[in-house]
Amino acid sequence: MEASQIVYIIDTLFIIFSATLIILMAPGFAMLEAGLVRTKNVTSVLTGNVLLYAVTSMVFLLWGYNFMFSNGGLFLNGVENSSGYSLYAVLFFQMAFVSKTVSIISGGVSERIRIVPFMIFAIFMSGLIYPMIGHWTWGGGFLKDLHDLAGSTVIHSVGGWALLAIVLILGARKGRYAKNGAVRVIPASNIPLVTLGGLLLWIGWFGFNGGSVLSIGSIEKADLVAKVIINTNTAGLSGAIITAIAVYLKYKKLDITMILNGALGGLVAITAGADVVGLWEPIAIGAIGGILVVIAVPLFDRFKIDDPVGALSVHLVNGIWGTLAVAIFADFSFLTQLKAVAIIGLATFSITFIIIYILNKLIGLRASEEAEYDGLDISETGVESYPEFNKSKLGI
Numbered sequence: 001m002e003a004s005q006i007v008y009i010i011d012t013l014f015i016i017f018s019a020t021l022i023i024l025m026a027p028g029f030a031m032l033e034a035g036l037v038r039t040k041n042v043t044s045v046l047t048g049n050v051l052l053y054a055v056t057s058m059v060f061l062l063w064g065y066n067f068m069f070s071n072g073g074l075f076l077n078g079v080e081n082s083s084g085y086s087l088y089a090v091l092f093f094q095m096a097f098v099s100k101t102v103s104i105i106s107g108g109v110s111e112r113i114r115i116v117p118f119m120i121f122a123i124f125m126s127g128l129i130y131p132m133i134g135h136w137t138w139g140g141g142f143l144k145d146l147h148d149l150a151g152s153t154v155i156h157s158v159g160g161w162a163l164l165a166i167v168l169i170l171g172a173r174k175g176r177y178a179k180n181g182a183v184r185v186i187p188a189s190n191i192p193l194v195t196l197g198g199l200l201l202w203i204g205w206f207g208f209n210g211g212s213v214l215s216i217g218s219i220e221k222a223d224l225v226a227k228v229i230i231n232t233n234t235a236g237l238s239g240a241i242i243t244a245i246a247v248y249l250k251y252k253k254l255d256i257t258m259i260l261n262g263a264l265g266g267l268v269a270i271t272a273g274a275d276v277v278g279l280w281e282p283i284a285i286g287a288i289g290g291i292l293v294v295i296a297v298p299l300f301d302r303f304k305i306d307d308p309v310g311a312l313s314v315h316l317v318n319g320i321w322g323t324l325a326v327a328i329f330a331d332f333s334f335l336t337q338l339k340a341v342a343i344i345g346l347a348t349f350s351i352t353f354i355i356i357y358i359l360n361k362l363i364g365l366r367a368s369e370e371a372e373y374d375g376l377d378i379s380e381t382g383v384e385s386y387p388e389f390n391k392s393k394l395g396i
Helices: 002-021 025-036 039-069 087-108 115-136 152-170 191-213 221-250 256-270 283-302 311-329 334-362 371-374 378-381
Strands: none
Touching: 002 025, 002 087, 002 191, 002 256, 025 039, 025 087, 025 191, 025 221, 025 371, 039 115, 039 191, 039 378, 087 152, 087 191, 087 311, 115 334, 152 256, 152 311, 152 334, 191 221, 191 256, 221 283, 256 283, 256 311, 283 311, 311 334, 371 378
């Protein structure tokens, strides 16, 4: 067997393994969201996560990948393989990415959105919005000069901008904000699930960022993959630590949900530039990411933007920060990075707002007040996650 064939096999296996780690983030999102919502909404959240993975992956297989990396068509028709690894492996890898963009949205709209309208939007997200942004950037389009290794902007802030547009139309959960503007705390239902979900996401990130190198078949590439993975982990560590310190200084308590979101914020922030920074820069990037989460969570509440899982603070805010951090900590144009952030943000928000506005007028996005009070598990799925528990009648 020739050396080139061996490298082809190794790189293909590496990409498939990385994609599998990324797919591990699907149960990560599901567990995180299931733990953060109330018991009466857990099944609906889990159902939405399973369906969005299936729907978005199928849409991306049918035409999304072609839209993103060629001039259209179905399946892989018209897509040429000029790389040194299997095109099927890359399709699988990119397919693993697409559902994460919608998973970012899922938690932020939980406890009040109906599943069917959300799945219809998921088709637009995976078949139009995400492939379009990907075509502009990773697909060699007019924003190809943006340096975004694994998608601080292309995936995370795209999901964040879409979530912001949906939440503005959908509105807050019933009882979340008092008439005087006070924020009513709606506690998480299952902290062990939140912790499991957060750590699964953290592990999946090693495939998310490390796999985006797309090759490990040489000494140089193997070193780069290893550096990307250690930098990814470092930013997560830094985000968790600085968030723990910040919330303890502010509240004299250690809030595990905020610490996990601080870690995830650091991971989002390093996603754009893990391949172009040294070993100390991820500490700073992740720490700033953690601080931004601590600042952004109450800031969104101040504007009555209800995000049950903190997805806007983690993914939107830190997606922007991570993309700009590439220019601050490495030799890239700040203007180029900023221009891409602005164009992608404006396009994603505008298109999402239009689609969601139309969907809301045609079929309605939000569950009825009665369904929201009783819990979406009953109205949307007919299956309660914890039927032996006494139902909460607080209505908040």
